[in-house]
Amino acid sequence: MSLEETGRPSIRQVRTFDELFLMEWPRVVRVARQITHSQSWSEEVAQEVFLAFYRHFGADFPERPGPWLYRAAAHGALNELRGEGRRRVREERDARVWDRGAPDPGDLVATREEIAELRRSLTRLKQGEATLLALRYSGFSYNEIAQTMGLPVGQIGTRLRRAELRLRKEMDHAPRG
Amino acid sequence: MRHADDGTLRRMLDEEWAVRAGVRRHVAECGHCLERLGLIRDAERDARRLMEAPDGHLDAGQALARQRLLQAETWGAAIALGQPPTRGRLRWATGLAGFLTLLVLLAATPVGGYARNLLLIFEPRQFTAVPVAPGQVRSLIGLQNLGTMQDKGSSRLTAEADLAAAQAAVGFRIATPAALPHGLPAPSYAVLAQATQSLTLDQRKLASYAAKHHISLPPMPKNISGSILHVTTGPAVVISYGAAAAQLPRSQRMPPLVLAEAPVPKVFSTGAKVAEIEDYVLSLPGVSPELSAEIRDITDPTRTMPIPVPMAQVTSATVTLGAANGLWLQAKGQAAGGVVWTSGDRVYAVAGTLGKAEILSIASGLR
Numbered sequence: 001m002s003l004e005e006t007g008r009p010s011i012r013q014v015r016t017f018d019e020l021f022l023m024e025w026p027r028v029v030r031v032a033r034q035i036t037h038s039q040s041w042s043e044e045v046a047q048e049v050f051l052a053f054y055r056h057f058g059a060d061f062p063e064r065p066g067p068w069l070y071r072a073a074a075h076g077a078l079n080e081l082r083g084e085g086r087r088r089v090r091e092e093r094d095a096r097v098w099d100r101g102a103p104d105p106g107d108l109v110a111t112r113e114e115i116a117e118l119r120r121s122l123t124r125l126k127q128g129e130a131t132l133l134a135l136r137y138s139g140f141s142y143n144e145i146a147q148t149m150g151l152p153v154g155q156i157g158t159r160l161r162r163a164e165l166r167l168r169k170e171m172d173h174a175p176r177g
Numbered sequence: 178m179r180h181a182d183d184g185t186l187r188r189m190l191d192e193e194w195a196v197r198a199g200v201r202r203h204v205a206e207c208g209h210c211l212e213r214l215g216l217i218r219d220a221e222r223d224a225r226r227l228m229e230a231p232d233g234h235l236d237a238g239q240a241l242a243r244q245r246l247l248q249a250e251t252w253g254a255a256i257a258l259g260q261p262p263t264r265g266r267l268r269w270a271t272g273l274a275g276f277l278t279l280l281v282l283l284a285a286t287p288v289g290g291y292a293r294n295l296l297l298i299f300e301p302r303q304f305t306a307v308p309v310a311p312g313q314v315r316s317l318i319g320l321q322n323l324g325t326m327q328d329k330g331s332s333r334l335t336a337e338a339d340l341a342a343a344q345a346a347v348g349f350r351i352a353t354p355a356a357l358p359h360g361l362p363a364p365s366y367a368v369l370a371q372a373t374q375s376l377t378l379d380q381r382k383l384a385s386y387a388a389k390h391h392i393s394l395p396p397m398p399k400n401i402s403g404s405i406l407h408v409t410t411g412p413a414v415v416i417s418y419g420a421a422a423a424q425l426p427r428s429q430r431m432p433p434l435v436l437a438e439a440p441v442p443k444v445f446s447t448g449a450k451v452a453e454i455e456d457y458v459l460s461l462p463g464v465s466p467e468l469s470a471e472i473r474d475i476t477d478p479t480r481t482m483p484i485p486v487p488m489a490q491v492t493s494a495t496v497t498l499g500a501a502n503g504l505w506l507q508a509k510g511q512a513a514g515g516v517v518w519t520s521g522d523r524v525y526a527v528a529g530t531l532g533k534a535e536i537l538s539i540a541s542g543l544r
Contacts, residue, residue, distance in 0.1 A: 018241060025237040039233035043240065050244055118227050137228040142192055158184030161217060164224040171227070 020065060021050055027066075027138070028073045034134040035077035035122055037115045045076045052076075067148040070140075074131040081123045091116050121170035129163035136160055178203045186214045190221055242365045243336045245417060245432065304482050304504040304517050306493035322386040323458075324379040337366040347412040351438055352525070355542035358535060361433060362419035369439075371411040378404050395460055405447040413439035418529075434529035434539070435515075441524050498541050505533065516540050 028049055032042035049072045053065065062068060081087055122130045128149065135145045146153040181189075181196075181204050189196050189204065204210040337343040343366040344351050380402035387394040418434040459469045494505045498518055507514030515528025516537060527540040 021241050021244060022237050025240055026232075026235050029235060030232065033230045033233075034228055037230050043235075047240070047244060054244075114227060133224065133228055136191075137225065137230075142188060142195065155184070157186075157188035158182065161183045161187040161220070164220045167224055167227070168220060 017054060020061065024066065024069055025050075028069050030138045031070050031073040031134050032077040034137050035074060035119075035130065036080060037118065041080065042077065045080055046073060049073050049076055064147075067150075070135065070148045071131065074134045075127065077134070078123060078127060078130055081119045087119060091119075117171060121167060124170050125163065125166055129159070129166055132156070132159055132163050133167060180207065180213075181210050183213070183217065186210065186217050187221070189214065190218055239336060243367065245365070303502060303519060306504060306506075322383060323376065324382055325377045327375045327377075335368050335370070337368055340364075340366060342366065343368055343414050343416075347414050349440075349523075351414050351416075352523075352543040353416075354436070354539045355544050357418075357434075357539065358531065364416045364418050367415045367417070369411050369413040369415070371409070373407055373409050375405055375407045378402055378406070395457070398457060401457055407445040407447075408442060409445070410442045411439055413437060432529060433531055434536070435527070436539075436543075437526040439524055441519055441522055496537060498537065503537075503540065505537070507533065 025046065028046045029039075029042050032045040032049075033039060036042045036045065049069060052072060053069060057065075122133075125133075131149065132145060135148060140148065142153050142156045145151075145156050151159070178199065181200050185196055185200060186204070189201070193201065204214060335346070337346055340351060340353070346368040378397065378401055380397040380399075383394060383397055414437065416436040417432050419432045492507050492509055496503045496505045496516060498516070501518045501520050503516045503518030505514065505516045512530045512532065513528070514533055514536065515526055517524065517526040518540070519525070525540070525543065527536050527543070529536055531539075
């Protein structure tokens with residue numbers, strides 16, 4: 001199964017940047033959101049991803065732009081989290097939103113403290129581990145993850161298991177605050 | 178049969194169909210494998226609960242409109258610098274001035290004693306083209322290597338619903354064209370919040386850069402290291418009519434018409450003698466004697482912002498817009514071009530693919 005066999009239009013049918021944007025925007029945002037856990041933040045990351053894509057490729061799209069976009073979304077979101085200042089500002093803003101009782105839609109499942117801790121823990125994972133978690137929990141199949149990360153599909157289960165254990169370990173050992 | 182490995186068990190939780198039937202049967206009957214499967218499932222549930230982030234409302238059309246504005250802003254910086262701009266450069270440049278802005282602000286002649294705290298040393302009222310040779314801008318030492326840069330405020334564009342919303346966001350009355358060519362698409366509005374960026378000049382950082390790149394740099398004088406420069410920009414509004422044609426090469430992509438307006442940027446300094454800083458920065462590698470002479474030749478450096486113009490790719494000309502003088506920039510051999518000028522305490526830019534005459538007419542008719 002290829003990325004083009006998941007019910008979305010084939011990339012060969014996409015002629016313009018705008019068509020590509022409209023087709024891939026939801027998925028790129030979703031990958032970033034698995035890492036930032038913030039809807040608004042993930043949309044900002046996704047805008048930067050498409051801007052970088054536009055600067056890098058212009059009108060000469062690769063045949064399959066998806067893997068480039070998804071990897072860039074995960075890496076861009078992780079870079080945002082690694083900026084301590086940016087992360088703190090965002091967490092303070094999240095806190096204000098929570099206090100008003102209108103949480104960001106991306107922040108509904110884990111608690112606010114867990115999300116802050118999760119963000120810090122994700123930055124301590126290897127980039128490949130965090131990317132793998134983001135892709136899997138965005139709903140990517142093992143085949144899609146393998147294509148996006150350039151790995152044999154037979155390795156995905158093992159790497160995913162390892163990444164989940166590492167995440168738990170980082171969460172358990174994360175310094176508070 | 179051998180026990181299933183952890184990776185296979187993990188995949189069984191998500192895509193059982195992908196695991197061979199023989200392995201599935203073994204796992205169903207093997208206490209050891211079932212016990213491990215249970216542990217792996219617990220870890221998966223734990224990770225899922227943490228990682229889960231439900232979809233929020235997405236408006237891809239609105240997002241695309243914002244993307245077009247970001248691309249238009251990128252294009253504006255690219256024409257000024259002759260190369261695809263980076264995000265960091267955009268933050269400093271707010272679209273048009275690059276490294277040379279610093280050179281000029283450092284070359285500025287202060288009005289009064291600049292040893293006092295936080296003096297306004299640069300407030301541009303006009304623009305001038307400074308020709309640079311191919312590769313010259315790239316050879317300059319980046320601002321980030323001269324010290325520590327800090328951003329305060331957002332450097333991102335926020336889409337606004339209409340003119341009234343954009344005016345409310347920027348807090349000033351936005352000039353609009355008196356007349357527009359027929360057939361232009363409806364405008365979209367975006368706002369860039371006010372931002373302050375500062376650069377703390379730091380000898381240690383520059384020395385570390387020099388060591389890393391195995392280059393020899395003159396030491397930064399003690400009274401310069403530690404000085405802080407503050408640049409205040411925005412709020413700015415960007416009005417975009419239509420989108421760039423995606424099939425064009427990226428260097429030529431630009432909407433038919435883009436207007437921008439902002440208060441003139443201001444630069445403040447906390448200390449060191451400006452003439453000393455100027456001498457030092459102009460002595461750094463990458464600043465050619467010709468470029469240095471161009472910068473020093475600016476008659477009113479406190480009020481003139483240089484726009485670096487790569488001679489091979491961009492043409493420039495001074496144009497008259499009513500009572501003001503503007504600087505016209507156009508990429509050679511391409512339809513896209515734009516004009517930038519100041520009037521009162523505002524800086525304006527009008528650019529696009531409509532052609533020079535049309536764009537200058539629209540610029541002259543802003544009210």
